[in-house]
Amino acid sequence: MPLFAMRKETSPGAPPAVRLIEVDEAHDGQRLDNFLFRLCKGVPKSHIYKAIRDGQVRVNKGRISVDHRLNVGDKVRIPPLRLPAPGAPRTVPAAEFPVVFEDDALLVVDKPAGIAVHGGSGVAFGVIERLRAARPGAPMLELAHRLDRETSGLLMVAKTRKALLALHEMQREGGGTKRYYALVCGDWLNDRQHIKLPLSKWATASGERRVRVDRDAGQFAHTIVTLQRRYGNYSLVEAELRTGRTHQIRVHLAANGFPIAGDDKYGSDAVRAALARQGFARMFLHAHQLILPHPLSGDMLDLRAPLPAACTALLDSLEPL
Secondary structure (H helix, E strand, O other): OOOOEEEEOOOOOOOOOOEEEEOOHHHOOOEHHHHHHHHOOOOOHHHHHHHHHOOOOEEOOEOOOOOOEOOOOOEEEEOOOOOOOOOOOOOOOOOOOOEEEEOOOEEEEEEOOOOOOOOEOOEOOOHHHHHHHHOOOOOOOEEOOOOOOOOEEEEEEEOOHHHHHHHHHHHHOOOOEEEEEEEEEOOOOOOEEEEEOOEEEEEOOOOOEEEEEOOOOOEOOEEEEEEEEEEOOEEEEEEEEOOOOOOHHHHHHHHOOOOEOOOOOOOOHHHHHHHHHOOOOOOOEEEEEEEEEOOOOOOEEEEEOOOOHHHHHHHHHOOOO
């Protein structure tokens, strides 16, 4: 049985045409953009987003936003979307990012929100591919850790094999300190709180990667949360990672009843929509501080990245308590 009920609006053998696809139970509740990424494999994500913004993609004949959640029975109109020519070389646009620290062994950049750290899972290219394109003479550029696409802030890139191995070992042993700012929904209760909840990965019916608290089979995870300021219905907190599990801060905060504002996986759709109407269309999570020994010299580094302008503008619009 096919995953989707599909009908083409032109006869067989015609050029690529509009498709009407009915959402089945396996994709109930999935975001529109993620639904299209899986269905239109190979099509650049920028083309898909443009088609949604231009109203070429419609749900039940109406224009819709990229983060709309689909329901069983919805009919999705998909316009012709061109695939790259078979065998055509993939062009990666070169890009540099704000440099916080750099020497012969280590590069630390301030990653913007909305850019994946690497290609894969429907993403043609990410920060690391764009850095390599911008620095064709660099003998090596490898990610030393990862940030979620919608998380901004400090990202470490190793420039030598020795530095990469040292950074990986340091993180496995719990060395160094990573601190993040997060705006959470609700009035955070404690000035300082240790969250120790085991986490395990799972996948939705549509294949999206998720993480949940799993007291039976989860991996140990430890986050220290410190209140920074209250803003009525929101609170600005600092989260310090003592372990480095996937989506750790996001799931720990949500499990305590304080999801991150703008989080599309573990947060509130209503809050995200309200913030988007204010012009804030991202998750409020920012890696603002790294304290670690240099992977080769051992000298202590204290690296910081200020909150992006979009985050500070949102805080300025809220009433502090």
